[in-house]
Amino acid sequence: MSAQLPTTYAFLAPFRDYFSGGLPVLMYHKLGPRPPGVRLKGLYIGEKLFARQLLELRQAGYRSLDFDALADDVPVQTAKTGAGRIGISFDDGYVNVLKYGLGPLEEHGFQALQYIVADNIGGGNDWDLPEGEAYEPLMDQAQIREWLAAGHLIGSHTRSHAKLPELSVAQAREEIGASKKKLEDLFGQPILHFCYPYGFWNERVRDLVIEAGYRTATTTQFGLNDAATSPFELRRIMARYQSWGLRSLRQRLFG
Numbered sequence: 001m002s003a004q005l006p007t008t009y010a011f012l013a014p015f016r017d018y019f020s021g022g023l024p025v026l027m028y029h030k031l032g033p034r035p036p037g038v039r040l041k042g043l044y045i046g047e048k049l050f051a052r053q054l055l056e057l058r059q060a061g062y063r064s065l066d067f068d069a070l071a072d073d074v075p076v077q078t079a080k081t082g083a084g085r086i087g088i089s090f091d092d093g094y095v096n097v098l099k100y101g102l103g104p105l106e107e108h109g110f111q112a113l114q115y116i117v118a119d120n121i122g123g124g125n126d127w128d129l130p131e132g133e134a135y136e137p138l139m140d141q142a143q144i145r146e147w148l149a150a151g152h153l154i155g156s157h158t159r160s161h162a163k164l165p166e167l168s169v170a171q172a173r174e175e176i177g178a179s180k181k182k183l184e185d186l187f188g189q190p191i192l193h194f195c196y197p198y199g200f201w202n203e204r205v206r207d208l209v210i211e212a213g214y215r216t217a218t219t220t221q222f223g224l225n226d227a228a229t230s231p232f233e234l235r236r237i238m239a240r241y242q243s244w245g246l247r248s249l250r251q252r253l254f255g
């Protein structure tokens, strides 16, 4: 990895060479304007910046990763069918992704996957509130149907955004398995993709995800994916709003 490589994604330029070394999967959370009182401001990406990111990727020849193709028992390397594939994923299932994301995704021809917290459909990010984070609504059933009807995908992010390694086997199995069943019953389609909340997982948790019948699972570990990557330990690169730091602002103003 180049020393110049940022740890989060805002623009393609610094990642252009790096991305040729494997399959990148971007991890987004929230789109659109930040409501007042938000703690983790960088997790909101404005609609214009999001559209610009997709435009850049399209102009560079990228097309969406077909997450379902990763599920067909093919190695990660094969699913990416050469260069030029990129995965676009959103954690938690926020209404603002539907509101601000559908247009740019359609305009630039990308398909995205949203990981849904099955017991919080139509609710909010309850798990964040004890940390002092601002409330943000999650899609209800009709909104998830709208997302699916636009050609996008959903996966499971457990029932309650659980810290899986802290649970008993029985509790973890319930979070992983019952969320899959609930989403399948509600939306009438197989749920093949899973995302570990907070990126917390261990071998026991991973094996429960496999046992439940998922075909892929994403982590928050930074990096690309290649033929050696387990489909249940997929790495991602966090997309994050980057304001001009003082140093780069100085460089911009004073050269």
Ligand SMILES: [Zn+2]
Residues within 6 Å of the ligand: 091, 092, 157, 161, 197, 198
């Ligand atoms: Zn999450």
